[in-house]
Amino acid sequence: MSIIPNSIYKVGTAATIAISGGETEPIADADNVNGWLFTKAITGTAKFNYFFYGGTGTTEVLTLGDMRSYWSVVRIDNYQAVNSLPFIVIYTKPTGSGDAGPWYHSKIRGHFNPVNHHIALGEQVQMYLGNEPSVDYGYRKIKCDRVIEGSGYANEEILYMTLHSDSGAPVGTQIFSSDYGYETQENFIKGQVVRKIKLIS
Helix, strand or coil, X not given: CEEEEEEEEECCCHHHHHHCCCCCCCECCCCCCCCXXXXXXXXXXXXXXXXXXXXXXXXXXXXXXXXXXXXXXXXXXXXXXXXXXXXXEEEECCCCCCCCCCCCCCXXXXXXXXXXXXXXXXXXXXXXXXXXXXXXXXXXXXXXXXXXXXXXXXXXXXXXXXXXXXXXXXCCCXXXXXXXXXXXXXXXXXXXXXXXXXXXX
C-alpha cells in the first residue's frame, strides 16, 4: 500500500485558487478550526467547485474500475434546504463518442440522502462514494447515494475528482470541509494507492 499524506492546501494560496476552478474560493473558519469554509452570502449562483484530482498536473492514470472509494470530511454549519448539502462528483475523460457532456464522458455524483441520514448542524461527517474508506478520521461515515450520467463503465479514465456545493443553495448556506481523499482497489496493478488531502486555513 502506498499512502500519500503530504497534500496540504491552505486558504489563499495559488494552489487553492487553482483547485477552486474559477468559482468561490474558500475562507478560514470563524472559529479557527482548520479547514475551508464556504458561505452563500448573497442571492445568486455562487457555489464552490473543488478539483482535487485531474488536469495537467495529474501524473497517474486511473479508471473507474481502479477505484475503491472517494471521500470528504464536511460539516454543515447552516442548513437552509436540501440544496444546502455538498456532493462528490467524478468525471471521466471524453472520447468523442457517446459523451454525456461537452467536456466529459460520464459523470458520477455522490450525494447525501436526507431521508436516510440525519446530520446535525455542526456535526463533522465523512461522506463517501463507493466502498467504505479504510481511512478513518473518527467521524461518522455516511455512504452517498450514487447517480450516473452517461455509461460509467469501469474502463473509463478519470478526468476529475471533485467536491461541490449547489449553485441553487439558499442565502445563508454554510459548508465546511477539512479533508478529501481517495483510494484504489487493494489489487490495483501498481499497488494500492491511498491519498489523503488536508485542507487548512
